[in-house]
Amino acid sequence: xxxxxxxxxxxxxxxxxxxxxxxxxxxxxxxxxxxxxxxxxxxxxxxxxxxxxxxxxxxxxxxxxxxxxxxxxxxxxxxxxxxxxxxxxxxxxxxxxxxxxxxxxxxxxxxxxxxxxxxxxxxxxxxxxxxxxxxxxxxxxxxxxxxxxxxxxxxxxxxxxxxxxxxxxxxxxxxxxxxxxxxxxxxxxxxxxxxxxxxxxxxxxxxxxxxxxxxxxxxxxxxxxxxxxxxxxxxxxxxxxxxxxxxxxxxxxxxxxxxxxxxxxxxxxxxxxxxxxxxxxxxxxxxxxxxxxxxxxxxxxxxxxxxxxxxxxxxxxxxxxxxxxxxx
Amino acid sequence: xxxxxxxxxxxxxxxxxxxxxxxxxxxxxxxxxxxxxxxxxxxxxxxxxxxxxxxxxxxxxxxxxxxxxxxxxxxxxxxxxxxxxxxxxxxxxxxxxxxxxxxxxxxxxxxxxxxxxxxxxxxxxxxxxxxxxxxxxxxxxxxxxxxxxxxxxxxxxxxxxxxxxxxxxxxxxxxxxxxxxxxxxxxxxxxxxxxxxxxxxxxxxxxxxxxxxxxxxxxxxxxxxxxxxxxxxxxxxxxxxxxxxxxxxxxxxxxxxxxxxxxxxxxxxxxxxxxxxxxxxxxxxxxxxxxxx
Numbered sequence: 024x025x026x027x028x029x030x031x032x033x034x035x036x037x038x039x040x041x042x043x044x045x046x047x048x049x050x051x052x053x054x055x056x057x058x059x060x061x062x063x064x065x066x067x068x069x070x071x072x073x074x075x076x077x078x079x080x081x082x083x084x085x086x087x088x089x090x091x092x093x094x095x096x097x098x099x100x101x102x103x104x105x106x107x108x109x110x111x112x113x114x115x116x117x118x119x120x121x122x123x124x125x126x127x128x129x130x131x132x133x134x135x136x137x138x139x140x141x142x143x144x145x146x147x148x149x150x151x152x153x154x155x156x157x158x159x160x161x162x163x164x165x166x167x168x169x170x171x172x173x174x175x176x177x178x179x180x181x182x183x184x185x186x187x188x189x190x191x192x193x194x195x196x197x198x199x200x201x202x203x204x205x206x207x208x209x210x211x212x213x214x215x216x217x218x219x220x221x222x223x224x225x226x227x228x229x230x231x232x233x234x235x236x237x238x239x240x241x242x243x244x245x246x247x248x249x250x251x252x253x254x255x256x257x258x259x260x261x262x263x264x265x266x267x268x269x270x271x272x273x274x275x276x277x278x279x280x281x282x283x284x285x286x287x288x289x290x291x292x293x294x295x296x297x298x299x300x301x302x303x304x305x306x307x308x309x310x311x312x313x314x315x316x317x318x319x320x321x322x323x324x325x326x327x328x329x330x331x332x333x334x335x336x337x338x339x340x341x342x343x344x345x346x347x348x349x350x351x
Numbered sequence: 352x353x354x355x356x357x358x359x360x361x362x363x364x365x366x367x368x369x370x371x372x373x374x375x376x377x378x379x380x381x382x383x384x385x386x387x388x389x390x391x392x393x394x395x396x397x398x399x400x401x402x403x404x405x406x407x408x409x410x411x412x413x414x415x416x417x418x419x420x421x422x423x424x425x426x427x428x429x430x431x432x433x434x435x436x437x438x439x440x441x442x443x444x445x446x447x448x449x450x451x452x453x454x455x456x457x458x459x460x461x462x463x464x465x466x467x468x469x470x471x472x473x474x475x476x477x478x479x480x481x482x483x484x485x486x487x488x489x490x491x492x493x494x495x496x497x498x499x500x501x502x503x504x505x506x507x508x509x510x511x512x513x514x515x516x517x518x519x520x521x522x523x524x525x526x527x528x529x530x531x532x533x534x535x536x537x538x539x540x541x542x543x544x545x546x547x548x549x550x551x552x553x554x555x556x557x558x559x560x561x562x563x564x565x566x567x568x569x570x571x572x573x574x575x576x577x578x579x580x581x582x583x584x585x586x587x588x589x590x591x592x593x594x595x596x597x598x599x600x601x602x603x604x605x606x607x608x609x610x611x612x613x614x615x616x617x618x619x620x621x622x623x624x625x626x627x628x629x630x631x632x633x634x635x636x637x638x639x640x641x642x643x644x
Contacts, residue, residue, distance in 0.1 A: 058536055078539045085540040091533035095555045104551075105541035160541055 025050055027064065028222035030215060032164070032198060034069075037190050039211030040200045043243065047220040048200045052166050055198065057081045068163055084157030088169040090149045092141040098152055099124050099137040105160035127155040130189065147178040154186075158195070167199035171206065183210055204244050208232070216240045238349050241281050248323050250297075252280035252348070259348055261296040266343045271350050278348055284312065284326035286345040289333075295340025297323065301333045315339060399617050402610035414600075414611035422588040423596035423612070426504070430579075430592060431572040434511040438568055442519025443561070447553065449520075450527030451535070464520050467513055476510050476581025483509075502584030507592065510578040515568045522564035523557055526638065530556055559634040563627060570623040574616055 025047045032038050040048040053059040055066055057078035065074045073081055093101050100107075102124045106115055115123070128134045131151040141149055150170065157165060170186065171179040187210055190197055201207050207214050208228040216223040216231060216239075224236035235241040253260045254270035259280055268280060292298050299317040306312075306329050313333050315323045325341065333339065371377070404411055414420055445464060449457060467475060482488045483500040493500055500506045534556065538548035554561075576594040583590045591599065593616055600609035631638060 056540055058540070078536075079542045079544065081540075082542075083540055085537065087533050087537060089533065091537040093534055093537075093552055093555075104538065104543070108538070108541055108543035108547055108551075156537075156541065 025054075025061070025220045030222060030225065032196065033213075034196055035194045036212040037187070037197045037199070037210065039207035039214045040198060040217060041204065041207040041214050041243070042202065042217035044202055045219075046217040048217050049168055051217070052168055052198065052200050055164070056083045056085050056166050058085070082160065082163045084160060084162035084165040086150075086153045086157050086165070086167040086170055088172050090141075090153040092149055092153060092156070094141055096140075097137065098128075098133070098139050098141070098144075101141070101152055102127055102156045102159050104156060123159060127159055130158075130192075131155045146174050147182055150174065150182060154189070158193070163196065165195050165197040167197065169200055169202070171201075171203075179206075186210065208244070216243060218243065235347060238279075238281060241347055245283060246324060247281045247283050250280045250282060252278050254278050254348065259346070261343060264296050266296060266346065268343070268346045268348060270348055274348055274350050280343070280346045280348055282343055282346040284324045286343065287323065287325045288342045288344055289325070289327070290340045290342045292338060292340035294342065296343045297341040299323065299339060299341070301335050301337045301339055303335060304333050315341065396617060399610055399613050402606055403614040406607050410607050411611045414608040415615075417608070419588050419591065420596060420608070420612060423591045423593050424615075426507070426591065427573050427593040429504070430508055430511050431569055433508050434515060434572050435565060435569050437512055438515055438519050439561075439565060441516070442523060442564070442568075443557075445520045446523035446527055447549075449524050451532050461524070464517050467515075468517050472514060472575070472577025473581055475513050476578035479506055479509050479513075479582050501582055502586065502590060504590065506582035507579050507590065510582045511572050511575055514575050514578050515571045518568035518571060519561070519564040522560050522567075522638075526557055526560045527553075559630055560638050563630045563638055566623050566626055566630075570620060573619060
């Protein structure tokens, strides 16, 4: 279910559609491809109205979440499928098709795999074949549905980097769907955040992280805590002490301040916005996360470099170095 | 650690799963099963061949030289040659529609496909007599135009098609449902027309299931007795199929002839079983698990 919105995709960009499951991102992708049809609204490619065009004439490359490779065909036949499906008059010659398949296999670094069958390949390899198959028809736009969703963490990271390289080399306009914030933020030129069928925000990874348009976007992009605060004289105050956060125009009086775990800093209780006692801490990869229990029983997670260790039970003070306040 | 080791040793000493029974119970159950199979399946099958050959090979082959027997073989082959391709086309079409699309009345259609399995073969034959017979709904119309359906080949073909209709659709529906529509969608996004996608993606994906079900359909088409008996009229040399011919010979106390012809049908069943088993063993993954008979 999608609500009304307008989304511009720029030629040559890599756009990430980010949202929780059920947010409508896959539906949007399928509407662009012509696999689903909207009740109203239009799909434009360049200046051309593609809304009424059947999927075959949209010239899109679609990579399915579970690849949907043709099981009974060799890798080469899979990649050549789109070319072989063309009308005789538009179909390239056999030698030309073989050359194109070879080029694509080189591009995805699977040159020796032409005669293998999908069942003989790993998940990551199948994913790359699916991409080559979609690229073979020289699509106007490449659409990827959760391209790394079914892969394990390490393969995922490698493929992410590799997809970025392919994109930089081919300049192919690409839209991909993901529910993984890190993936969207690392890979995309711009990110479109969807929630409950609404487009919440479109912007570069920096824009959506520095200036999230709504609490929904902020929460979806990472952990945060929500604090009661007061907006006064253009400043946001917590517990009567001013914070570095500026109040947006029109926000006066009691409000909510959203703070990321790394926007909190340990200080002496006397100069703190928040106080509490350490309950637990975990370290991983040069960083540590410390859980602080506030006097009212609520938990605050602080993220810090792995340096001084904080023992459970130790009373601490926290200063707010940044945060977000949303109007309305 | 030592406890874990002790456990694994105990397991190695008695490699028996918790769901298996004691030795006596196992022998008893296996024995009952084998006895049952021998008594009700193997013995009757052997009797067929033993009776057929009771007066030697010459008498055995004599049964097939008879013109009526040859006519029956020809008719059976003709009926199968018409009804199997017919059900192939309609079975694939029905399975394709049911498995790949959502439409109102889908569950009704699935139930209708199952109807021939649940209806008595006599009724399957009777309905055609009631519709096309001389006293039937359209009987007068066809008689006026000189077309005879009941007590003629068209009636036999119709009844056979009705009885064998579920075989192909029933095998293909779960198979195609399991395969989903992703590969077809992939083909369409790559520019393939619907027909091209069907030919190059859908059909190859169901080929073994299709062969398997055609085989079963054919065996039933050649062996159907009840429904065909009602519409055939038992005219020797004209409307007698192999199973009907067996019955006539048997009723005339021509046991060698009856069992010789019956051995032909039994042989067909055995060949079908062997190919079916080979398919199941070789292409198990490509057959619908739920529909294996």
